[in-house]
């Protein structure tokens with residue numbers, strides 16, 4: 001059965017030398033269904049990256065617990081358990097390409113699986129599989145990661161996480177620093193893995209246009225709390241609270257609101273993309 005993620009009253013902070021930081025997660029409870037594509041948004045410092053780290057076993061709850069399928073993590077979890085969680089929930093850090101280190105792309109991609117006990121005989125086929133998954137040619141496996149473009153490096157780094165064959169992919173700002181084409185291509189790949197392979201995706205982002213186009217659900221973090229968790233469409237119904245949470249409104253929705261005020265005509269549904277907006281305008285006979 002596909003794996004569910006659940007947080008139950010998770011509170012967490014960081015140990016900085018002998019002292020503990022202020023709480024970065026406060027009583028966070030949520031349940032993420034398998035196969036969903038969830039965006040995590042909110043102001044800077046709200047705890048979004050920390051949330052991903054808890055789900056991947058990198059930051060332990062100080063109180064409360066996280067359930068990763070049938071594994072429960074709390075403040076006392078063993079290293080063995082945390083390692084098992086790291087295989088289930090692949091975490092792609094911000095600018096993951098900065099962690100590429102090996103002489104060839106293949107060695108870089110193979111590092112994780114070998115570390116998790118994969119047989120050396122099997123890792124080549126695995127590297128071939130994941131390099132194709134991220135849309136790169138197999139020949140790239142034999143090149144130095146440092147000879148690649150920024151977008152290629154990002155994909156190689158993600159391939160390294162996919163090579164662990166995780167059930168959940170948690171990504172921290174995966175499109176940061178990419179040009180518009182690279183960004184669209186990467187988001188389309190994520191959507192494809194989500195829809196075709198049933199990979200559960202959790203993506204921290206500041207880009208509300210991407211949220212509107214790609215996510216099914218949204219979690220809004222504010223000051224260490226999860227203050228909203230519902231469908232993406234529900235999020236954009238009430239735009240006043242978006243301002244309070246310092247979140248942008250997608251262009252199509254902004255246009256819709258302006259149109260409704262000026263024309264006195266309500267469109268039949270919340271529109272989040274140009275296509276949806278065009279369809280709704282045609283439906284009410286205004287274009």
Ligand SMILES: Nc1ncnc2c1ncn2[C@@H]1O[C@H](COP(=O)(O)OP(=O)(O)OP(=O)(O)O)[C@@H](O)[C@H]1O
Nearest residue numbers: 014016021024042043044045046047048049050051
């Ligand atoms: N390794 C760490 N050690 C100590 N404090 C940390 C560490 N990582 C994050 N913090 C603190 O935890 C709080 C939440 O940080 P986090 O990175 O989870 O927020 P975020 O919502 O992802 O922010 P951003 O959008 O800026 O990336 C911040 O106050 C931050 O300073």
